[in-house]
Amino acid sequence: MLIYDAHSPAPRCLRMFLLEKQLQVPAVTVDVMTGENRQSPYLTVNPAGQTPALRLDDGSTLAEAVAIAEYLEELYPLPSLIGSTPEQRAQTRQWWRRVELNITEFIHNAYHYAEGLTRFESRIPVLPEAADGLKQVAQDRLHWLDGMFGPGPYLCGDRFTVADIWLYVWLDFGAAVNQPFDRSLPNIGPWFERIAARPSAELSRKLLAA
CATH class of the missing domain: 1.20.1050.10 (Glutathione S-transferase Yfyf (Class Pi); Chain A, domain 2)
Known part of the structure; x- marks a missing residue:
């Protein structure tokens, strides 16, 4: 997996989530200050042009921090940050x-x-x-x-x-x-x-x- 990270609140939410999960996932930084997220090649990763995004091992991409957190919680349920029931x-x-x-x-x-x-x-x-x-x-x-x-x-x-x-x-x-x-x-x-x-x-x- 690979995370597309950035200086922005939603990516920071995901970073804090990963830290609490004690998960280490490789990452690259997207420069949202200069609008890199609104240009190619990032738009081929996430056509919505938003960060963060998560590239899966099969080459597909998940976007939206909420969806990524839900996905990672299912893969790594402990410690639980959404719930165990x-x-x-x-x-x-x-x-x-x-x-x-x-x-x-x-x-x-x-x-x-x-x-x-x-x-x-x-x-x-x-x-x-x-x-x-x-x-x-x-x-x-x-x-x-x-x-x-x-x-x-x-x-x-x-x-x-x-x-x-x-x-x-x-x-x-x-x-x-x-x-x-x-x-x-x-x-x-x-x-x-x-x-x-x-x-x-x-x-x-x-x-x-x-």
Whole structure:
């Protein structure tokens, strides 16, 4: 297998996932800053032009960080980051979807339309006038998520899962691109510090191919 890695939140999610899994997979770096992911030959690897991607041993390619994580969990079920029972897997996916659909997608698009505008305006449709609203929605939904947070210490109770990874990486990214979250949130605030203290949080800042 070969991972196509990049300096971007979704690839970092996958890096942190691999570190927690204690998996080592060969990788190459795609330069998304210069738009290499939107050009050949990378488009022959992933026509969607997104990172990360995973080339399988048969030469086929999987794209989307979520799908790659699901695939690797099935190959290497321990330590479990999605779940070892149908109930656990469903619970993890429930929180994972809540995080993605309500928070991280808004952070992502707000970045495209504001701080990342000069980088993306020649690549994708951008709506600068929507940026402030998207940021506001992300923060509102984070308060919403905080209110549903159970006894913890993680989103899925006592299980650290891929849902925690996804939310942590994107909140960390948001803080770096003028989208800081309210650290006084009673549940998410301490949770963030808890995840940040995991060795994989810091180590995942480094590219796999470095």
